[in-house]
Amino acid sequence: MSAIVRLAQIRGLMFDIEEEAGLTEISGLEREVLLACADLINTNELARTKDILSHRFLKGFSRPSVFRALKSLVNQ
Structure with a gap:
């Protein structure tokens, strides 16, 4: 099994968990935060x-x- 196939399977499991936790209702960035x-x-x-700003999950996102x-999450 290739690394890409394994990654796709893991992502599928993650999506299922995110769905159970209700995280599919928020944006991708809000989820990462x-x-x-x-x-x-x-x-x-x-x-x-x-x-939070320096966390590895958020490296590719701008500070603003x-x-x-964060503001959106606090207001929900």
């Missing part, structure tokens, strides 16, 4: 803004986009 926060809280017991996603 939420997961980054959960990861930080799991390891550090808190998620500080500077840590991450802040908009």
